[in-house]
Amino acid sequence: MSAAESFASARSIGHDAWIGAARMSFAEGKEIYAQDEDADLIYRVIRGAVRTSHLLADGRRQIGDFYYEGEVFGLELSSAHRFSAEALTSCEIAMIRRSSPASGRDVQVDRLMWAAAGSELARAQSHMLLLGRTTAAEKVARFLLDVQARCSGDAAILPMSRQDMADYLGLTIETVSRMLSRFQSEGLIRFAGARRFNVVRPTSLAASAAF
Amino acid sequence: MSAAESFASARSIGHDAWIGAARMSFAEGKEIYAQDEDADLIYRVIRGAVRTSHLLADGRRQIGDFYYEGEVFGLELSSAHRFSAEALTSCEIAMIRRSSPASGRDVQVDRLMWAAAGSELARAQSHMLLLGRTTAAEKVARFLLDVQARCSGDAAILPMSRQDMADYLGLTIETVSRMLSRFQSEGLIRFAGARRFNVVRPTSLAASAAF
């Protein structure tokens, strides 16, 4: 199963469980849940975008993932969150209480949790492959393709800062910026402002991603 | 939940489900299941050690994880395996068929699968943090501490080759070797052969791991 398929299933399976779920709005930058906080809710992005991140003792930060409209996050299958979640943009979040695993009480929620768990695992595995053994150019190219694949409009939007991208990819902001400039100068992509871009030559960009 | 706790729960929860499960032996280097193969079994290491790996189109390889006695692997919550599994040493593996998710049919197996899923997710997230934002020294130090924590005897054993370690950490064999030599020359560890070591100064080694 590709990451994209996994996201799709997380969107569709157990959809009914979200009907009538509690909703909350978060302003840009606000924390949705904290690292080490109890994890007894699961969340779904109704509108906006979310990042999960893990802060190390020395101040370094690893971004877990980015979540867009319709995607489910916050399921970590352990008692406490290893990552915190913050609103990248102003956003609206639905949340439901997770039933105890495999209790069989609420089949709807159980199915949702399995789909979410599968999605999370697929994401983490893809992310591992990305972080593990690639050059900066490959990382950035793959990231751009991923973002573009999940954007519906004619232009892809980057709801996150360069620092977020860097922390996601295990690079510095300078390197991310250089790669973006390089791809643009090579005519692979075109930016309209810092957070809005089009992929001009998808095949060449995919070749840079080299998977 | 730490990675260690997660491993522990994977060992204990749903233990009964493994009683009477089918068993197979694999010689060193043999494949247990292949990348892209259907994933309808889950596995448990009875004796020996296993690695999971993902081969990229250009021949690069990412090691998913290493599994020791009592640990469960092969659960990926998708229809096909994204990683293959190989026997690191001669080993004995128990395997059971996974019930369809949250079917409620076999509570024992369901519970086991939840525990395994949680364990896998925790592993993947830890691995992400390791790969993402650390120096070669930090990676190797942390790896040694992880291995030692899971070894019962007085000396820790490395069932995998330097190449396996390198592919796990996203480094080259030369760099791994250099770090090991450095730690030994600094008196943090002592090797007895290439695959057997003791941690002499755990605190200093943990300081090198810097988490």
Place this chain on the structure above:
DNA sequence: CGATCGATTGATTCCAATCAACGTGAGTGG
């Protein structure tokens, strides 16, 4: 005893981090 594979060590290169400066755009207040 070679032969062979895995591991170590050394020399050099190269890519990304770091250090530093500059640009840009949104918001603020005079």
Place this chain on the structure above:
DNA sequence: CCACTCACGTTGATTGGAATCAATCGATCG
């Protein structure tokens, strides 16, 4: 409206650490 600020982003110069290229060592096996 414009000057100012401030955060974010880009670009440039230099450094440093890991990869690469290359040679040697060591252990296991026929």
